[in-house]
Amino acid sequence: MQRVVIDPEVPADVASLFRKNGPLLYRFRTGRIPKPQDGARVPGALLGALGASSLLALGLTVVTGMPMRFLAPLICLYIAILAIVYLVRKPSPADSVERVLYWHSMQWQGRYLILEDFDYSARSLLGRVQQAIDFILRSRINTLGMLDSVRNSVMLPAEEWEIARLLTKLSALRARHGNLARGGRTPEVAAAMAPLERALAASEAAVVARVEALERYARHVADAERALVSQNQIDALRAHLPEYEQLVAETGAARFFAPEIGHLSEDADLLRRALRDSVLSAHEAFRYLDG
Template identity: 75%
Template sequence: MQRVVVDPEVPGEVADLFRQNGPLLYRLRTKRPPRDVDAPRVPGALMGFFGGSVAVVGGGLVFAGAPIPQAVVLLIPLIIFYLFILGVVYLARKPSPVDSVERLLYAHSRQWHGRFLILEDFDYDARHQLGRVQRAIDHILRSRVNAMGMLDSVRNSVMLPAEEWEIARLLNKLSSLRAKHRHLAKGGRSPEVLAAMAPLERALAASEAAVLARVEALERYAGHVADAERALRAQGQIEVLRAHLPEYEQLVAETGAARFSGPEIRHLSGDADMLQRALRESVRSAHEAFRHLG
């Protein structure tokens, strides 16, 4: 499933919140803001009513001749009752965890408006290309060769999210422009209209090709990383086999089968050397693809 794309300039904790709540961001965009986003927990009018009623009752008791200490004692049950009511109202109005996330998302989405893109910001073709971009980036960043520092892991962690955002931003513009273009073409296509629209269609096609080239460059980089991953995995397996080589050599020597099996077993060292060269070549190709991407 495609994730929300966030401008790398957005703080990390906010970006993570956006990525984890794509459907909720869409709902916030298409309905009224969360209720009581900025309201206090307990209505001020209710507190004012309770305070005023306590003052009126207390003043009435004093006016009726009750000593002040006795009036205070008589007011205690009323105050306790009012505090109980206020507590009930507070708990009733206290937001649930979902409401709290919704409020937080709403506040951040207003603050960072235009700095994140959700699935609904793209048309079908753009979603498909964005999925390709995100799969390629995830494969690169999660690879063992990247974690082991065989690639430029620091630059990857900075440049690849920036490239994802830039491609997503362009795909969003293409989606919007394609929708407008289809709307303009709805009224029929006379020769005059076709002639007028031809340069626009060429510009749109050229832009689509340019964005597709960036997507394919990312995929080529991910392909070289995949080659390096396969070579690294195979190299590890060959090294395990080489560790057991003396056992096999001893066995064939004891059974007198050395003249049949010895040459095949010795090829193992050559295979390991070949895989080491393949790994170096794959990593070199990945570095070249990375430089081209940058």
């Protein structure tokens, strides 16, 4: 399942909050506003402001003789403004997760993308992007620093954001294009839309190429991972090699098994070269991805 995609400029704690609450972000998009303090009563400051406005209205009625019915709309407007200000105020530590999330979602609007921003085709591509990135960042050769782990941690999230941003644009344009074409097209309209359809197809192909570049990088990382695991296993076997050599020597079986045991060192050397080549290939793929 795809996660929320976030602009790398968004602070890490806010980004983590967004990723954990994708469904809530969608509900905010559809107009839901969280209740103050999880449904608690309106805070004293707001009640005080409402009381002050009521006293002010009463005073104006007495001084000016203006009927209350003329002041009522102004009071309602003032109350509504106060309520909106309260709802969008900066959250305090005592606020609910929902209110904190709502405030951040307003503050960082346009800097995060949820699943509903993508059409079916775009979601599939986004899933491939996130799968490749997750594998690279969690790989052992990355955590061991055999890749450029620092650049990976910066560049790969930026690439995820850029691809996701392009996919949302593609999704929106495809939806609009489909709506325009609904209900049939005359030859004239079809001719006018043909260049736009080619532009959409070319743009999608360019995004797919970026996705495939990420996947190639992930495959090279996977090759290096397998070589590393195999090398570690062979090295563990070599550590016990003297015990095997002693055993075959004592049993008089050296003439039968010495050549086979000797191949262990050759296998280890081959795996070391394979690991080195795999890491070099991953670095090459990274440079290609980096443009």
